[in-house]
Amino acid sequence: MATATSSSVFLLPPQLRGRRQSKSLRCTKTTSFPPLPLLPLTIRRRRRFFPSPFSLSLKEKIGGLRKTWSDLSSLNYWVVKDYHRLVSYVNALEPYIQKLSDEQLTAKTGEFRQRLIQGATLADIQAEAFAVVREAAKRKLGMRHFDVQIIGGAVLHDGSIAEMKTGEGKTLVSTLAAYLNALSGEGVHVVTVNDYLAQRDAEWMGRVHRFLGLSVGLIQRGMTSEVRRSNYRCDITYTNNSELGFDYLRDNLSTSSEQLVMRWPKPFHFAIVDEVDSVLIDEGRNPLLISGEASKDAARYPVAAKVAELLIRGLHYNVELKDNSVELTEEGIVLAEMALETNDLWDENDPWARFVLNALKAKEFYRRDVQYIVRNGKALIINELTGRVEEKRRWSDGIHQAVEAKEGLKIQADSVVVAQITYQSLFKLYPKLSGMTGTAKTEEKEFFKMFQMPVIEVPTNMPNIRKDLPIQAFATARGKWEYVRAEIEYMFRLGRPVLVGTTSVENSEHLSALLRERKIPHNVLNARPKYAAREAEIVAQAGRKHAITLSTNMAGRGTDIILGGNPKMLAKEILEDTLLSSLTQNVPDVEIDAATSSEKVLSKVKVGPASLGLLAKTALMSKYVCKSEGKRWTYDEARNMISESIELSQSTESTELQKLVNDQTEMYPLGPSIALAYLSVLKECESHCYNEGLEVKRLGGLHVIGTSLHESRRIDNQLRGRAGRQGDPGSTRFMVSLQDEMFQKFNFDTEWAVKLISRITNDEDIPIEGHAVVKQLLSLQINAEKYFFNIRKSLVEFDEVLEVQRKHVYELRQLILTGDSDSCSQHIFQYMQAVADEIIFKNVDPAKHPSSWSLGKLLKEFNGISGKLLNDSFSGVTEEQLLQSLTQVHGLSSIEIDEFHLPSLPKPPNTFRGIRMKSSSLKRWLTICSDDSVKDGKFRPTTNLLCKYLGDFLIASYLDVIQESGYDSAYVKEIERAVLVKTLDCFWRDHLVNMNRLSSAVNVRSFGHRNPLEEYKIDGCRFFISMLSATRRRERIALRNYLGK
16 A cells, blocks of 8 residues: 655645545546556555664665666666776876967867878777867866766767766766867767757857867758858868758758858768757658748638538547547438539549648647647647747648638648658768767667667766656646645745646646736747747756746756756846946847746845945946947847857956956947956856855755646657756656646546546545556556657658659769769769660560560650751661561670660661770670660670660660760760759659658558558659659750750
């Protein structure tokens, strides 16, 4: 029998203690529930129970023994133990490295590179390189890598995933592997989940790399191609996952080598992916797409939206929440056809089915303030996993247009995919890939199966003392929100900071309204602009005394929550509050509810006289600069200037800053003055935050409340990980309702719980607790994980088919763009030979005599595809002449291949002169003879000679036409390159459309007991072969048109 622990009794809000004591139930009889056959749920009346110190100590000892044995028996334990040998080497080198001057330390980079050139491997220099980075970070950042961080760096270098808990310094860990792998000069990509983190890390960690002589680049949205190209050429490039993917796709849509921005021909070498689980798993179901405008069916969407309003769920259509699918019933089809005045919704000439189904999906599955928000007349997607608005992302297949129609917004035109790739396929292009996150162990099997990346759990530097309290399950949502509000109020009275995680904008604002009723000050953080603009500020101060933060998943990653507050962020806020009004007149009015904002209860920093004097002096100087020199900054420019001054303060000694302020007489040293004021204020903020942090720790640290279980334990663990960072105290509690969306999505029947509790207690709003309940809820969560894993696995398997094709096309495209002029000509010759071969093998059988071949059809097709490109002498060749010539060839014992042509038939124009052209002709002949895909037979040599003759004639005629055109050879080469690229792009775009349609269509074949994946592979291969054939034929026609024939 489970009993309440002392901590769970302590955390019970006093407003509900009496109610729970009298009505909370534990089991005296066993009741089984058909919807969950896993375990019987036992409920009995609860009694207050305080375990004795002896029993509590015994439990702790037994738990400790179990944990120790679990550690010793795990593979992870022995892997980490092996890494300690490297740590010992690095520590042994530390005294020697510490004695080096800055110049000597920087020179180590050149020394390492020279050793690599001389044959040393990265493993040979790993320990010394790590020791150098550790010392550089200590000098430039004031941060020394802990031993566990050295282990984390080694894990990344080995191409694995380092699982490090929140606050363990993953950003600093990345510098070790990034520096070591950048020494080869092939480029390292450090990939984050958004622009803010990429910029922060490039500026912050970049100081270490620049100090050691490496170049550091940054890729951000809105950068020009020239800036991107320069940054990709750096030794280490910081970017986010979407910018990296779109740069790769855009490079493969460029029409000249001058437009390429990545390091071609080898753009990928080594990547460190921050929050790797978010990128490769959470975003794994969403491919990156570049689209072009397609059909003009925008007028159909509003009509379909009106029809969807008429249809009733359960009568006219049925929905499947688990996979977001809709199926019309017979009654629904009839009503829709009547409303649209059509005889068939699926009529190819007047197709309405897609629009009606999309309108129903928009109605049922896409909810405002949950999946999207409306801003400035646009429907903007909210990323359900991060809680952030993704302005440049749109749902595909007409879903976004259906949502726009539902909301009465302007409908944007349908789009057609011109390039696409999934994150899985993108990161598989790296020869060496690593990642880091706080939550990957639950998906360990998936990472290893999909990417061959083991997950290594790196120990924490300090023991984790966070308390994860039992899950509370409520029958109704009303009861859950009431208890959440009460627990927040209780924690607020204590002074403990609270972070509440919600799953949507809608839920965060509902809870905010409940707290406003009780006049509890709090901050809200969700996708709405008025809140999102203050994201970093809100999260950074969420650990202060009395701070209450209601957040969607935006608070799950990125900024650490430091108990007592973030002194750097606090000092920056003081600086901005003082100086922005002096620097600019465009300070926006931030919409904050002053009555309920946490700002009114947070303790104020006492700024001393010295700091106040520096702030006043700097404000006066900024006013004078604006007035006397006529300078006036915009709000963003003013904030950027303050940020640059703060960065200056971190990279320059205070004595040097003081010199800059004193020495400059011709102009006002505004930047150094701001930097000095920041350093002064920062000292006082650090003291304030440290003292407040001690007080918060005495109260119990940060308390995290989760208001719903997610579809993955990993995302719940991310929220839990916000508490208890770096050995701090903290606690977490998840409160879930059986009416939550996850239970409904997976058809979890909850009526039994509501009825049972009502029958026993006459109150639906009390929580159900106990091991059995938790186990059943977690088993449901694991089932959800398995379901989504199977979806991702299926997507990867389907995408692998397209991945092979995409790799072939993109490699061919890059060869055309980056190759020399002769390589383009060789591609054209290969295409022309392939066209001739295709026509021949459709009409001949190498096992049979030429008299049985379809020579008349062969000549007709060859003349038809070649058109006016062929020399006039070939147009008179008849079927009889060709048969006679082939018969003569078959009787020959030897042939001079250099000057070969079929006897009695026209000789190809004499253009195969010179070593280069003769070499090209010989290579084609060898390729023809070694083609294993051709059926073997007695007349195979004759067939090969026919291929050689027709290929030579077609190519020679083309070269003859170029010569007669009088065009400059350089101009002709540019035309050839442009035609090859444009033709390939055109047919590849059509192929993507066909493959997307095929992926939807093959699922129907499962009803015929056929494997959809195998069907997709077979038909996809057939489509690809047809695409290549059509590309070759179209290229020849386009060249003929360009050259004026």
